[in-house]
Amino acid sequence: MNIKDRVVEIIAEQAVLEPSDVTMDSTLEDLGIDSLGLVESIFAIEEEFDISVPFNANEPEKSDFDISSVSSIIAGIEQLVKEQS
Amino acid sequence: MKRVVITGAGTINSLGQTVPDTFEAMREGRCGIGELEFRDVDRLAIKIGGQVKGYDPEARFNRQQLALYDRFTQFTLIAAREAISQSGLQFSGELAARAGVILGNSGGGMTTLDDNYRTVYEDGKNRVHPFVVPKLMNNAAASHVSMELNLKGPSFTVATACASSNHAMAQAFQMVHGGLTPVMVTGGSESMLCFGGVKAWEGLRVMSKDGCRPFSATRNGMVQGEGAGVFVFEEYEHARARGAEILAEVAGYAMSSDASDIVMPSKQGAARAIRGTLKDARMDLSDVGYINAHGTGTAANDKTESAAVADVFGAHADNLMISSTKSMHGHLIGGTGAVELLACIMALRDGVIAPTINYDEPDPECALDVVPNEAREAKVEVALSNAFAFGGLNAVLALRRFG
Numbered sequence: 001m002n003i004k005d006r007v008v009e010i011i012a013e014q015a016v017l018e019p020s021d022v023t024m025d026s027t028l029e030d031l032g033i034d035s036l037g038l039v040e041s042i043f044a045i046e047e048e049f050d051i052s053v054p055f056n057a058n059e060p061e062k063s064d065f066d067i068s069s070v071s072s073i074i075a076g077i078e079q080l081v082k083e084q085s
Numbered sequence: 086m087k088r089v090v091i092t093g094a095g096t097i098n099s100l101g102q103t104v105p106d107t108f109e110a111m112r113e114g115r116c117g118i119g120e121l122e123f124r125d126v127d128r129l130a131i132k133i134g135g136q137v138k139g140y141d142p143e144a145r146f147n148r149q150q151l152a153l154y155d156r157f158t159q160f161t162l163i164a165a166r167e168a169i170s171q172s173g174l175q176f177s178g179e180l181a182a183r184a185g186v187i188l189g190n191s192g193g194g195m196t197t198l199d200d201n202y203r204t205v206y207e208d209g210k211n212r213v214h215p216f217v218v219p220k221l222m223n224n225a226a227a228s229h230v231s232m233e234l235n236l237k238g239p240s241f242t243v244a245t246a247c248a249s250s251n252h253a254m255a256q257a258f259q260m261v262h263g264g265l266t267p268v269m270v271t272g273g274s275e276s277m278l279c280f281g282g283v284k285a286w287e288g289l290r291v292m293s294k295d296g297c298r299p300f301s302a303t304r305n306g307m308v309q310g311e312g313a314g315v316f317v318f319e320e321y322e323h324a325r326a327r328g329a330e331i332l333a334e335v336a337g338y339a340m341s342s343d344a345s346d347i348v349m350p351s352k353q354g355a356a357r358a359i360r361g362t363l364k365d366a367r368m369d370l371s372d373v374g375y376i377n378a379h380g381t382g383t384a385a386n387d388k389t390e391s392a393a394v395a396d397v398f399g400a401h402a403d404n405l406m407i408s409s410t411k412s413m414h415g416h417l418i419g420g421t422g423a424v425e426l427l428a429c430i431m432a433l434r435d436g437v438i439a440p441t442i443n444y445d446e447p448d449p450e451c452a453l454d455v456v457p458n459e460a461r462e463a464k465v466e467v468a469l470s471n472a473f474a475f476g477g478l479n480a481v482l483a484l485r486r487f488g
Contacts, residue, residue, distance in 0.1 A: 036347070055290055058293070058306045058384040
């Protein structure tokens, strides 16, 4: 499985949806993922890819890690995997 | 109903190891937050905290005591000794039988847990010290205070996360107020500044890596502290009859539950606790001159708390002062309300309002007078102390100037 599919699977599990329901332009809010769900998803992503995601819930907009849509999250993780591998 | 006054105060925290030292630090707007020093700190992403430094347990306690006292118990006993010494009380006979101790605490002996998990998991040993359980249980501090002071009345520990101390002090107040006992020892303590304690908090991603800046637009999370605050709550006539010095009057309290979210605060829940306190203390909005804010420095708390204060006080919200001393001593979790009550006493008794330090940019969502960066002289008749915990459990206390 590529990075994109693995991330979609993690997000789908968090949202209790089928991976096919998670579209690239969905926001986490669209998928019903709240702030705790976001923190839990980031933890699952860090464990899955053995990376460290720089994310502070107090200032999500200041983080280099863009969480505005599923596609931006995937792009951010692809970048981190490249940098941290 | 009996009037309740405070006749003794004690503390140890990152700003000072006595009440006078803590008052001086608050007056000067000193910051007690710095680099954490303990084993494996290099494996943490969060490396700052309001740690008690320059503290030598062996100078305060003997070997047998230290085998039984976790750091949170040590802090509690140090604060209790100072408070009792100031009050001049001794507990024997009828007074000992009726007086008790109610303390707030959230984590119990986290250092003891951390050390002993290391022993069995990391070092692979199959044996731990025989006193692990009596050392880590979160009523250990209350029990040791009761033993050291001979308090034989109602005694227990309250755990409501960040509101523990306020819930504990409200209970103690209620007991004296209702005539159950003439004296209660109360307050709270916490010491989670160890590898496992901070690692757990890191996971929530609400901690700041660089400082605690409550109400400032630049705030980016909370910073933990440690320590204890202990007070003597005494029935007024009892205190007067023995000529005790009265620091302030405890005028009322209220508790509420948000019943909504395990971590996100609620404006309605906070507002209900503040309103309830004013009603319980039979006060008008305009009586309140100072609020010691919960003010954690997280994005969510500070804007929610500001909105709750604005809602409750209306136009008077612009006249009162509200500061978060967590900017100086950090967030003591279960002990925080106790150390913060000191700022209320200082405001009422000395007419000095402790500042919110590290304030560098106004946030339109926190548009209150947060006493930025420098302490202020002001005569205040009534001070409130807010505590709004994870889990949505809230407790607010009202103190009134005495004399």
